[in-house]
Amino acid sequence: xxxxxxxxxxxxxxxxxxxxxxxxxxxxxxxxxxxxxxxxxxxxxxxxxxxxxxxxxxxxxxxxxxxx
Amino acid sequence: xxxxxxxxxxxxxxxxxxxxxxxxxxxxxxxxxxxxxxxxxxxxxxxxxxxxxxxxxxxxxxxxxxxxxxxxxxxxxxxxxxxxxxxxxxxxxxxxxxxxxxxxxxxxxxxxxxxxxxxxxxxxxxxxxxxxxxxx
Numbered sequence: 001x002x003x004x005x006x007x008x009x010x011x012x013x014x015x016x017x018x019x020x021x022x023x024x025x026x027x028x029x030x031x032x033x034x035x036x037x038x039x040x041x042x043x044x045x046x047x048x049x050x051x052x053x054x055x056x057x058x059x060x061x062x063x064x065x066x067x068x
Numbered sequence: 069x070x071x072x073x074x075x076x077x078x079x080x081x082x083x084x085x086x087x088x089x090x091x092x093x094x095x096x097x098x099x100x101x102x103x104x105x106x107x108x109x110x111x112x113x114x115x116x117x118x119x120x121x122x123x124x125x126x127x128x129x130x131x132x133x134x135x136x137x138x139x140x141x142x143x144x145x146x147x148x149x150x151x152x153x154x155x156x157x158x159x160x161x162x163x164x165x166x167x168x169x170x171x172x173x174x175x176x177x178x179x180x181x182x183x184x185x186x187x188x189x190x191x192x193x194x195x196x197x198x199x200x201x202x203x204x
Contacts, residue, residue: 025142028144038204041143
């Protein structure tokens, strides 16, 4: 699964720490999400979507051919 | 996971651990039943239980310690722990199966199997845990 987290975060001039604090996870989780190493839970995906004011599917892009 | 709920659960767990140690100590030294075994349980459970309990209580006053607890409740940490636990379970399952087969060939006691399994489980769990920490 791909995501636009880094791009959107930079657009809003937010740090990884800011996002982490707002959604209640560690900064390491945000780093892993941005690198595409870790896929978030539905709850976390919705919390992130709310920060950016976008639907979840506009932040997290599911790819059919991906094994994830 | 809610941090306060997590701390409450941990406190109950470590208090139980300490209590088991104290009960073992009483059984061993007051009732003189299996003194050697009971002292082993007591000296293992009491310091570990009390130590972790004190760390938890002390963490309320130390922000750096509290941050570690928050990190333990982190979604990714829980995912890594669960995944490592599940993998370690199945690897240990096959390890016990292999050891059971091996007992037909070599002479090995239950005690030796248990000690080897305890060491093996720990090594496997932490190896997978640290591998996943890098992976995710």
